[in-house]
Amino acid sequence: MRSFLLAIVFFFACISAKAQLTPFELSKDKNYTATYAEVISYYQKVNKLYPQQMKMINYGTTDVGKPLTLIVLSKNGVFDPGLIKKQDKRVLLINNGIHPGEPEGIDASMMLVRDLLKKNQLPKDVVICLIALYNIDGNLNRGQSRVSQNGPAAYGFRGNYRNLDLNRDFIKADSRNALAFTQILTTWKPEVFLDNHTSDGADYQYVMTLIETQKDKQNSILADYTSKTLTPYLYSHMKKSGYEMIPYGAGEEGLPDSGIVSFLETPRFATGFTAQHNIISYITETHMLKPFDKRVYATYDFMQHLIDINQRDAKLIGDLKKKADAAVISQKTFPLKWEVDMKAVDTITFKGYEAGYKTSDVSGLKRLYYDRSKPYTKVIKFYNTYKTTVTADKPLAYVIPQAWGKVIDLFKLNGVKMQQLAHDTTLNLQMYYFGDIKTPTRPFEGHYLHSSVQLNPVDMAMKFYVGDYVVYTNQAINRYIVETLEPQGVDSFFAWNFFDSMLGEKEYFSDYVFEDKAADLLKKDAALKQKLDDAKAKDPQLGNSAQAQLFFVYKNSPYFEKTYMRYPVGRILNDTKLDLK
Structure with a gap:
């Protein structure tokens, strides 16, 4: 009888264990990525098993009509973002599936959440927030669109329901996905952010490459820690895990032998956007030609190592974030554009495959190929220094007419503190008039991006109206404020066509x-x-x-409209007494 009872217990234990396996783990050859329905269903099952330390929270509505689901893991069961900050705990935010054809993070996170809960290994000083699947729209559009990729068997599409690349949408926020993401960001206020991806480019021996916020663009206080401590830790521990990494970019500008140029993630990208919030940010890029299971497990290991060092350095990371915020509050000059310094050359050891050329069976001409039977290790150039090409000195405050509703809405969503004029007011301030502007003939992500913006600043008296917004530049979010409102910025609101109506004349003459x-x-x-x-x-x-x-x-007459080519946002340069609501 006793042996029979033990057999029943063992049977149900096996069923329970199998029930906790992800669709990826259950699949043949582990070449399967979960669908949106499977992802949500899986997390709901895990949540029922561990309700005290896991919570699922829906945010907003994506462009396809479904909410963005955030998985929150908290060892002590506290899920109030305000209380978490009062308890001086760190928040790590992980994003998955922004490009659903790059789904490793989706499946790796499902396993990681289960394992952390099952093994009681949640960090005590770090709350982990994971966006289960960001581009739900693209995930539902399932197929095999990434023709050069080695698995999985089927996966989602890069564009969302509006055919937007969501990793070019953060600063302009055309998608409802981006609005929901920003709500998550400003609610949970993470100190560290990770976005999981898959790369293309040249063939080489590495399963994973890494993008970090470019050190010369990152806040210098955070850059000192990431470059000397955090990033080296991640590289060394991934090597110990059997997934040695190099910086992303090998072969992006030709053959890998020509060197690697560190990636510059401007605010259109997730990590460029989070950097404006003084958040330490990374992007994993597993290699498309490596087997899917290795890519998933490499992503799993990276997330585990990132959690470990967040726990180890929890107090230090919190202190550095506070110092970075304080420095940005008092910062006077802000970079708006950068370019790689080709004279500043480092070196890096690179493990690749010999490249060669042979006759194409398609065209009969020469074609590139990589010979995996001929691996090599060599030292190549690494260009990891950027120089600032455009800067702006912040004003005391910006004045934004209430007519520009999307700007106001995004500022509110991003946690920018604003006040409104209590009365119609004439202010002496600085206004910009546009000079030469370069605009392409074809759109990029639904916009005709302006560049090479020339400005003519003019000190003048301008009338603003009750309800117009005043934004003082004494905030930790100053980078976001200045980089969006200064028209010369590479991803400014002007660059993304928010203010294009000011470029047209409204009156003429007979x-x-x-x-x-x-x-x-x-x-x-x-x-x-x-x-x-x-x-x-x-x-x-x-x-x-x-x-x-x-x-x-x-x-050149008094009759010509004074609003033509005038940027509507004013810059208060001197201390001015304002009557504010």
Whole structure:
């Protein structure tokens, strides 16, 4: 009888153990990634087993109509973000499936959550937040669109329901996915962030490469810690796990032998966006040609090591975040654009495969291939230094007209402190007028991105109205404020076309009516006549066009609209007493 009871216990234990396996683990050859329905169902089952230390929280609504699900793991069962901060615990945020064809993080996180709970190995000083599946839209569009990738058998599509690449959407926030993400970010206020991906590019021996917030773009206080302590820890421990890493970028600009250029993640990317919030940020990039199971397990190990060092350095990371926030509050000059310094060259040991060329069976011409029977180890160049090319000095405050609702909404969502004018007010401040701007002829992610923006700052009196917003630049979120509102910024709101209506004229003139008025203006204003004569001397086409000359006079007359090409956001440079709500 006793042996029969033991057999029953063993039978149900086996069923229970199998029930906790992920779809990836249950699949043949471990070449399967979970669907959205399977992901949510799995976490719901695990949550029932461990309700005291795990919580599932839905945020917002994605573009496909489903909420963004956050998995929160807390050893002491505290799930109040405010209380967690009061208890001086760190928050680690992990994002999965932003590109659903790069799904390793989805499956690795499911296993990791189960194991941390099952083995009672949750860190005591770190609360772990995982976005189960960010691009739900793309995950539902399941197929084999990444033709060059080695598994899994089927997976989601890169674009979301609006065909947006969500890892180019964070600063502009066109998708509802991005709005939900920002809500998570500002609610939980993580100190460290990880985004899991898969790379393409050249073939080499590594299963995983790594992107970290570029040291010259990162807050210097955080960069000192990440470059000297955190990043070396991750590299050394991944090597011990059997998944030696190198920085991402080998072969992105040609063959790997030509060197690696460190990736610059501007605020359109997840980690560039989180860096504006002074968050330490990483991107894993497993290699598309390695077997899917190895890519999943490498991602699993990386997350475990990241959790471990977050626990080990919990107090230090918290202190550094506070120092970084304080430094940004008092920071005066902000970089807006960067470029790699090709004169600053480091070296790195690289393990690759010999590249060669052979005749293509498709074209009959030469084609590139990598010979895995000929591995090599060599020292290559590593370009890991960026220099600032454009900067801006922050004003005392920005004034944003309430008409620009999306800007206001995003500032509120990102936790920017704002106040509103209590009365209609004329302010003496600095306004920008646009000069030359470069704009492409084809859209990128639904926008015609402006670049090479030339500005003419003008000190002037401007009327603003009750309810317009004043944003003082004495905030820890200053990087976000300045990088979005200064038009020259690579991912500024102006660059993303938020203010394009200011680039169009609204009034004009009737030629035959304005002829007499223009002649009268030239008679009365010698300086204007001289300006026209000088312009005609420099430009023969102007001298041969009556219409162009009329427009020249109109543009330089009191009748020309003063709002044309004027950036609507004002810059208060001097201490000004304001009546605020």
